[in-house]
Amino acid sequence: DARVTQTPRDKVTEMGQEVTMRCQPILGHNTVFWYRQTMMQGLELLAYFRNRAPLDDSGMPKDRFSAEMPDATLATLKIQPSEPRDSAVYFCASGGVFGTSGRGEQFFGPGTRLTVL
Amino acid sequence: QKEVEQDPGPLSVPEGAIVSLNCTYSNSAFQYFMWYRQYSRKGPELLMYTYSSGNKEDGRFTAQVDKSSKYISLFIRDSQPSDSATYLCAMSPISNFGNEKLTFGTGTRLTIIP
Numbered sequence: 001d002a003r004v005t006q007t008p009r010d011k012v013t014e015m016g017q018e019v020t021m022r023c024q025p026i027l028g029h030n031t032v033f034w035y036r037q038t039m040m041q042g043l044e045l046l047a048y049f050r051n052r053a054p055l056d057d058s059g060m061p062k063d064r065f066s067a068e069m070p071d072a073t074l075a076t077l078k079i080q081p082s083e084p085r086d087s088a089v090y091f092c093a094s095g096g097v098f099g100t101s102g103r104g105e106q107f108f109g110p111g112t113r114l115t116v117l
Numbered sequence: 118q119k120e121v122e123q124d125p126g127p128l129s130v131p132e133g134a135i136v137s138l139n140c141t142y143s144n145s146a147f148q149y150f151m152w153y154r155q156y157s158r159k160g161p162e163l164l165m166y167t168y169s170s171g172n173k174e175d176g177r178f179t180a181q182v183d184k185s186s187k188y189i190s191l192f193i194r195d196s197q198p199s200d201s202a203t204y205l206c207a208m209s210p211i212s213n214f215g216n217e218k219l220t221f222g223t224g225t226r227l228t229i230i231p
Contacts, residue, residue, distance in 0.1 A: 030216070031215070031216045040223075042205070042222060042223030042224055043161070043205060043221040043223075044221075045218050056218065091160050091161075093160070095215035096215055096216055097215055097216050103149075103212055103214060103215055104213060104214070104216055105215045106163070106214075106215055106219065108160030108161050108162070110159055110160050111158075111159075
């Protein structure tokens with residue numbers, strides 16, 4: 001049963017600390033997305049990659065956030081230094097175009113719930 | 118103003134009732150309209166999608182798009198307690214939406230009361 005995995009599931013940290021979230025996309029998917037979900041803003045796209053190359057990171061605060069794909073099986077999202085306003089659930093999703101429909105689907109991981117004190 | 122607006126609820130209805138969930142949008146370039154279901158402490162899962170205007174039915178679920186009004190709906194017939202979840206609408210201007218960014222509504226939290 002192919003699925004997106006994310007670690008850690010929960011993270012509590014203090015303001016100013018570095019946070020690293022990891023994602024393993026579904027094998028064969030060529031696009032990886034990072035989203036952030038809060039009650040107020042809903043689900044917001046932070047960045048996404050295709051074939052490991054960054055395509056769009058305009059949703060990400062550049063001064064403290066960074067996203068990378070060191071290889072096809074791992075995507076990382078780092079926050080340094082973390083702030084209380086970064087508290088949210090961070091989702092990774094992977095997807096691609098499948099079959100002849102040209103549409104495909106984005107499959108979401110279970111998320112990392114981040115609390116910054 | 119957000120490109121996609123969705124009433125966050127919460128919405129509580131008795132089991133067996135018909136549920137109506139809605140989103141409005143401002144970007145006329147959106148052509149593909151999706152509904153995701155998200156259970157507590159889980160990631161969103163695609164429920165169904167429609168292209169342009171019209172209806173699409175899948176079991177107890179019907180998605181409806183009115184592009185002239187920039188308004189989409191999801192209807193759930195014979196609602197069950199297992200339908201209790203947050204429902205998010207999402208939209209894309211292009212067909213390969215598995216591979217491109219989506220614009221999401223904030224989600225509506227739905228509870229079906231047994």
